[in-house]
Amino acid sequence: xxxxxTIRRYPPSRDYLIPMLQxxxxxxxxxxxxxxxxISDYLSLPExxxxxxxxxxxxFRLSPPGKYQVAICRGTACxxxxxxxxxxxxxxxxxxxxxATTRDGLFSLETVACIGACSIAxxxxxxxxxxxxxxxxxxEKTIRELxx
Numbered sequence: 001x002x003x004x005x006t007i008r009r010y011p012p013s014r015d016y017l018i019p020m021l022q023x024x025x026x027x028x029x030x031x032x033x034x035x036x037x038x039i040s041d042y043l044s045l046p047e048x049x050x051x052x053x054x055x056x057x058x059x060f061r062l063s064p065p066g067k068y069q070v071a072i073c074r075g076t077a078c079x080x081x082x083x084x085x086x087x088x089x090x091x092x093x094x095x096x097x098x099x100a101t102t103r104d105g106l107f108s109l110e111t112v113a114c115i116g117a118c119s120i121a122x123x124x125x126x127x128x129x130x131x132x133x134x135x136x137x138x139x140e141k142t143i144r145e146l147x148x
Contacts, residue, residue: 003028003035007042014043021054030061066101066108068146070094070126075114077121086122087111089136093143106147 003024010016010023017039024035031054040047054060072078072087091097094107101108117123120132124139131142 077118083122
């Protein structure tokens with residue numbers, strides 16, 4: 001069983017569904033189909049209900065993240081300083097839309113409402129490392145270097 005030990009740390013109550021999903025994702029990096037089935041059995045809830053909760057909150061991933069998890073800030077300061085154009089650059093460079101992972105499993109791309117680094121806007125993170133005062137060329141160079 002994929003997540004049995006993780007979910008059994010919680011009482012078999014619907015009240016613990018979100019903490020269970022968070023714990024499984026923290027352990028595995030995403031919520032797998034198998035994990036949803038195990039939680040369904042443990043809580044005696046239909047899989048569709050668990051899937052509904054997991055897809056309602058954008059904190060949950062239903063597919064494995066890439067080796068490099070790229071997040072581009074779309075907050076006000078970053079938006080004003082051109083983060084939409086940087087998002088388009090990232091999507092073109094990676095060949096995926098925000099919310100997806102490249103076929104080779106190397107990159108995941110997501111947008112976030114605010115990274116909290118407005119003083120160095122526009123900002124992106126790669127695996128939690130901040131890249132600020134970005135320009136299109138910097139984004140392209142960073143992606144090329146990570147691919148190499």
